[in-house]
Amino acid sequence: MKNLAIFASGTGSNFEAIANAVEKRELNANIVLLVCDNPKAAVIDKAQSRGIEVLVFNPKEFESKNDYEMMIINKCKFLQIDLIALAGYMRILSKVLLAAYPKKIVNIHPSLLPAFKGKDAVQQAIDYGVKIMGITIHYVDEGIDTGEIINQKAFEINNEFTRSDIEIEIHKLEHSLYVETLKVLLEE
Numbered sequence: 651m652k653n654l655a656i657f658a659s660g661t662g663s664n665f666e667a668i669a670n671a672v673e674k675r676e677l678n679a680n681i682v683l684l685v686c687d688n689p690k691a692a693v694i695d696k697a698q699s700r701g702i703e704v705l706v707f708n709p710k711e712f713e714s715k716n717d718y719e720m721m722i723i724n725k726c727k728f729l730q731i732d733l734i735a736l737a738g739y740m741r742i743l744s745k746v747l748l749a750a751y752p753k754k755i756v757n758i759h760p761s762l763l764p765a766f767k768g769k770d771a772v773q774q775a776i777d778y779g780v781k782i783m784g785i786t787i788h789y790v791d792e793g794i795d796t797g798e799i800i801n802q803k804a805f806e807i808n809n810e811f812t813r814s815d816i817e818i819e820i821h822k823l824e825h826s827l828y829v830e831t832l833k834v835l836l837e838e
C-alpha cells in the first residue's frame with residue numbers, strides 16, 4: 651500500500667474527505683503524515699483525532715525556507731512517502747522539495763486553471779463575472795498554480811449564486827474529484 655502525505659494550512663475539509671475515503675477503503679493508501687505550517691489550523695485536530703502524525707511548524711522560526719523544507723523532506727523520506735497531496739497548503743514549494751519528489755506532488759485549486767491563479771481564486775472569478783466556475787487538480791511545479799493539469803471539473807452559476815453557494819459547490823466537487831484522482835495516481 652502506498653504512503654500518502656497531505657500538506658495543509660487551514661480548515662482541512664479536503665484532508666477530511668481524503669481521510670474518510672481511506673477509512674472507508676475507497677482509497678487504498680495510508681495517510682502517514684500531515685504537514686502544516688500553521689500551528690492554529692483546524693486541520694491539525696482532524697489529523698490528531700485520527701491518529702495521523704502531524705509535522706507542524708512555524709516558518710518564522712526557521713532561518714530559511716531551505717531549512718524547513720529540508721526538515722519536511724527528511725520526515726517524508728523517513729516515513730517513505732510515495733505521494734504528496736497539497737490541500738490548501740499556502741506556501742510555494744522550492745526546487746529542493748520538488749526535486750525530492752518529482753511528479754509526486756499534486757495540488758487542488760479552486761478555479762479552472764489557467765484562469766485565476768493564486769490567492770482567492772473564487773473571488774477573482776466572481777469579480778471577473780464568469781458564468782462557469784470550477785476546480786483543477788495539477789502537478790506542482792515552481793510556479794503558482796502552473797503545473798501540468800491532471801483533472802478538472804466545472805459547474806454553471808447564475809446571478810442567484812452567493813459566494814457561499816459557490817464555495818459549497820466547489821468544496822463538494824473538490825472532495826470527490828480529489829479522492830477520484832488520488833485513487834488513479836496511487837495505482838501508478
Ligand code: GRF
Pocket residue numbers: 658660661662663664665737738739758759760820824
Ligand atoms: C480548497 O478550496 C483548495 O482548492 C484550496 O484551498 C482550499 C482548502 O480548503 N487550495 P480546505 O482546507 O480543504 O477546506
